[in-house]
Amino acid sequence: MPAAPSPARQRADARRNHARILAVAEREVAAHGAGASLERIARVAGVGSATVRRHFPTRRALLEAVSRTRIDALCARARELTDETANGRNARDALLEWLGEVVAYCAAARGLAPALALDGAEPETARAPHENACSSALEEAGAPLLRRATRAGAVAADVTMPDLITLIVGIALATEHHADPAARAHRLFGLAVAGLSPER
Template structure:
């Protein structure tokens, strides 16, 4: 963004605000053409700022992703590695179930062509942030050694996608995460 003309920066910020609202209301498949119309710009302007839907989703969820990465860093120093990892997974799941479109963005990151994945993709950023928590929990025997942060993010994403239309999505997601934890954390309730 540095070096962009003032009107280009304004368009970017406007598009991001309009896209955030549209994705919150309609999910990850919100119409790019409608976003452009609502922002009062052409579809070419949307494509210049966000060449793919994936890039738009990454930008919309960048702040939330950074909050979750910060939370992982805060939890990394906790004495109980299992509790720290579970608290972080719960935070990721909470964001994914309450932020319409986030689970779909995580899913798209996961299945994206590696050429489309970059350091600002939600999954790449969360993988980087969560890896120390997972590695420490595995090293201390609180997590099966073959479980990866990618595995856990896939499970959380799947839970969020599965419960998206449930009448009490947060409670159902929490219940399913509990079942998952029982399966990945040997010998622990």
């Protein structure tokens, strides 16, 4: 009877499988959106469906992993713009620039808006819901920008960061199948911005 692989070998195999599944998932989500077939991802990655499920127990977990690099970049950008407002930049302009970049990412990267939109428990995990990590990360990163704009009187006091992320997700999902989703999303966001400022 052959000896079982060592724990170190098992960990290395698991890391390789994870990287391979994620690389295939990124391509499949880019091509087919959030509904990309998990079975096809497993087949192309050369692993079983159970292996995909072991690494990514839910579709949301997979979409979050696929979107992580973009989310990290947007969070870093929010911190840069917050620093700029501390050095005198107009707080409303900084907030709107960042939100515009989130809109652009969502319109260009299929799977990002659904990753932000998915919430609560999925059917297969109804007993163990978890927070939306992508949305939470953006809300936390953007909150200082919103606070500064609100304190400056440039944004209505009752506007919250979850409101703004939800608005962006709605725009991105509504324009996903438009002939020019980026342009349409940008236009709708511009229309929505007119309602952000408090009445004078």
